[in-house]
Amino acid sequence: MYKLKEDYHITAPGSPVTTGLMARQLKIDIGPENFVINPVVLPHQGIDVILGMNWMVENDAILHVGSRESKVTGKILKVHIPEQKHLEATVNTSELQEIKKIPVVCDFPDVFPEELPGFPPDRDVEFKIDLVPGTAPVSRRPYRIAPNELKELKTQLQEQLDKGFIRPSSSPWGCPALFVEKKDQGGKGLCVDYRPLNAVTIKNKYPLPHIDILFDQLGGAKVFSKFI
Structure with missing residues (x-):
């Protein structure tokens, strides 16, 4: 060798x-x-x-x-x-x-942390979802889940609460959650079913770039920051 x-x-x-x-x-x-x-x-x-x-x-x-x-x-x-x-x-x-x-x-460990430190700072422009005019609050009852999944749900919710990523809410809006199997790491991943909300969301009609054009533009590149 x-x-x-x-x-x-x-x-x-x-x-x-x-x-x-x-x-x-x-x-x-x-x-x-x-x-x-x-x-x-x-x-x-x-x-x-x-x-x-x-x-x-x-x-x-x-x-x-x-x-x-x-x-x-x-x-x-x-x-x-x-x-x-x-x-x-x-x-x-x-x-x-x-x-x-x-x-x-390896060179930028602060950019790729194992755990997120918390929420980003407040911005001048806040994100919002534009809904179809006249839409009433969408609320769906929770899905029926197995006892072991209910236990896992409580554990994950408590972890998110402890980290400050979520907080108790009394909003009239609500979508159910379910678990999906993690193919790479194993275990169960929490997924929120936002399909009822998506149905009344005003879609962004901005055309997506053609995949072949992106490949031509990025040929030979090694580091990518963002797509324009």
């Missing part, structure tokens, strides 16, 4: 990674066949080796996904294709492991 003259920026499963190490003359076995490769080393767990396009072209490799076979240098080899669940788990794990290693996050 040796140090490269320049770092490689690679799009790996989960998120882009940077590496500056390469393993030389690494021997791998695919079935009865032996190959020698010079792969770069990635900080990634769950996948042993990724054989890219250069290797496939060099060895005239052809993949048959349906039969799970590959043809390399004229010989048919059986290959193991992992299930989709394994790949999804690998992607999610990579995202969670790499977020703390991003240089911008």
Whole structure:
């Protein structure tokens, strides 16, 4: 293993990674066949080796996904294709492991705190939602939830009260809350069902930018502040 003259920026499963190490003359076995490769080393767990396009072209490799076979240098080899669940788990794990290693996050810890310190200061312009004229206050009764979810709801509400993020209210407006499973971190996330309020909200008709135009404008960029 040796140090490269320049770092490689690679799009790996989960998120882009940077590496500056390469393993030389690494021997791998695919079935009865032996190959020698010079792969770069990635900080990634769950996948042993990724054989890219250069290797496939060099060895005239052809993949048959349906039969799970590959043809390399004229010989048919059986290959193991992992299930989709394994790949999804690998992607999610990579995202969670790499977020703390991003240089911008490390350089500005005050901008990316683990916990929010509180509400932002009062601004000259306050946010408001414009409703259809004549709309009466929208109020919906709470959804029926299981006892364990009710316990979790009380816990999360108390945490928000203690942090000062919410406060008791007697407003005539009200929307029910429900829990959704957190795919990345596990556990239950509290979600407020604002669909009744959205139905009487005056929509902002400002046209959204075309996604292809954004990609053209941001090609090659590494740090993004905001979209205009």
